[in-house]
Amino acid sequence: MAQLRAHGIRAHLPTGFEGRIFRHNAEGPERSHAVAHFATFALPTEVGDFGGGAVTLMRDTDIFAVLFEYGPESLGTPLFAHEGIPKELSPEHFAPHVLRRGLKGQAGTQWFFTENGRPFTLYIVLGSYARRRALVSVVNRLLAQLAVEVSVQPAPAGPGWN
Amino acid sequence: MVAVCVVLGAVVALLAVLVAGLLRSHADILKALHDLGAGVGDPLDGSGHQGHAGVHGAGSRPAPVTFTMGPPLPPDRDASSAPAIAGVTPTGDALAVSPAGSSGFTLLAFLSTGCASCAGFWDAFRRPADLGLPMGARLVVVTKGPDREIPGEVAALAGPGLSVVMSSDAWTDYEVPGSPFFVLIDGDAGRRIGEGVANHFDQVAELVRRADIDATAFGAGTRADRTVAMDGPERESDNDSVLRQAGILPGDPSLYPTSLEDLYGPPDARMPLSRTGLGQAS
Numbered sequence A: 001m002a003q004l005r006a007h008g009i010r011a012h013l014p015t016g017f018e019g020r021i022f023r024h025n026a027e028g029p030e031r032s033h034a035v036a037h038f039a040t041f042a043l044p045t046e047v048g049d050f051g052g053g054a055v056t057l058m059r060d061t062d063i064f065a066v067l068f069e070y071g072p073e074s075l076g077t078p079l080f081a082h083e084g085i086p087k088e089l090s091p092e093h094f095a096p097h098v099l100r101r102g103l104k105g106q107a108g109t110q111w112f113f114t115e116n117g118r119p120f121t122l123y124i125v126l127g128s129y130a131r132r133r134a135l136v137s138v139v140n141r142l143l144a145q146l147a148v149e150v151s152v153q154p155a156p157a158g159p160g161w162n
Numbered sequence B: 001m002v003a004v005c006v007v008l009g010a011v012v013a014l015l016a017v018l019v020a021g022l023l024r025s026h027a028d029i030l031k032a033l034h035d036l037g038a039g040v041g042d043p044l045d046g047s048g049h050q051g052h053a054g055v056h057g058a059g060s061r062p063a064p065v066t067f068t069m070g071p072p073l074p075p076d077r078d079a080s081s082a083p084a085i086a087g088v089t090p091t092g093d094a095l096a097v098s099p100a101g102s103s104g105f106t107l108l109a110f111l112s113t114g115c116a117s118c119a120g121f122w123d124a125f126r127r128p129a130d131l132g133l134p135m136g137a138r139l140v141v142v143t144k145g146p147d148r149e150i151p152g153e154v155a156a157l158a159g160p161g162l163s164v165v166m167s168s169d170a171w172t173d174y175e176v177p178g179s180p181f182f183v184l185i186d187g188d189a190g191r192r193i194g195e196g197v198a199n200h201f202d203q204v205a206e207l208v209r210r211a212d213i214d215a216t217a218f219g220a221g222t223r224a225d226r227t228v229a230m231d232g233p234e235r236e237s238d239n240d241s242v243l244r245q246a247g248i249l250p251g252d253p254s255l256y257p258t259s260l261e262d263l264y265g266p267p268d269a270r271m272p273l274s275r276t277g278l279g280q281a282s
Helices: A132-144 B002-036 B116-124 B151-157 B168-173 B201-218 B220-229 B232-245 B260-264
Strands: A002-006 A009-013 A018-023 A034-039 A063-069 A107-115 A118-126 A146-148 B085-088 B094-097 B105-110 B138-143 B163-166 B181-186 B191-196
Touching: A002 A018, A002 B085, A002 B094, A009 A018, A009 A034, A063 A132, A118 A132, A132 A146, B085 B138, B085 B163, B085 B168, B094 B163, B105 B168, B105 B201, B116 B201, B151 B163, B181 B201, B191 B201
Parallel strands: B105 B138, B138 B163
Antiparallel strands: A002 A009, A009 A146, A018 A034, A018 B094, A034 A063, A063 A118, A107 A118, B085 B094, B105 B181, B181 B191
């Protein structure tokens, strides 16, 4: 089981998953925040934050997941009121209309939450809406092994980047 | 004349002493080997000159000596398995690659910043469009981890857009003997299909292209999937069909090789191989 850890995110990847945890380069006083991509297919070198350039490569049996951190200004807002990463999703949580980019046959789900004082969104795409029951169990295996640590970044000196 | 005879006599005596010393040393080595269980003679033949001088007595027999290269592999792995690679990038991000879980080919290039023969590869990877890899094949450079390599140096050598994982564990998992070293993985088959060293990336790219052509021509992935599900007469019939399509009919001499040349061609026409597949540096 491959283990990834960077920028305050830890993941033990189930067999078959690839992953990348990164931060955009910040310029000047701006701050960038963590982004994590997980996929059951070969992640291209350049992938948009929410899967641009990757979701078009998905097979029916594939999964793509994003953990995207927002700036501290989002803390305490109603959107991020939910505490903790969703760990147990069900097939009913996935729908084609949730996709940021509607691709035929695919389905997605998106959650906003706060964990350890850090606001995140979790966005997951399934390669096939029809296979969602089988794929969701794999998604839950991934989510069970995800953890967000307390941020060690210094206090923001300017506007957030993400 | 007398002086010459004296000198010759002294030389002969000196040589005799040296020979006696060598024989004594040889006898000591043989005795030590015998005591360790690696004696001379048929290990199954207790009646030969085996065991009569050893400390274990006449019944002692040589014990098998097991040689291993590198750390032992976990029980769920073998020489063709392609485990996931997890590490960090030169910029401090985390990256995990699962070559056996993805479709298509993944070429792992195990490189170092310090090896002179790696420099040409680092340079070639700065021009990905000129690499000549088949469409869909991806290249991942694997260096040792930050404990063995300086991330800044790796970052300076790696071109933009190049996937680089720094992971010492990956070098152990793939039993990499040194750099440069390449491993080709067929994601559809979920296993390593070739590995070795090369002087120039053109050599590696050519072998990847051949593997791609083979996979396309013979439908390697789909055929493997299909034959796994078949057994007995059905599988035999499928094999016959594939052979017929290739022009190999019953009675074809190629079905009855009598020598290595029949299988691999003349020695000078064989491709230089290293380990299981890729070309070898010379």
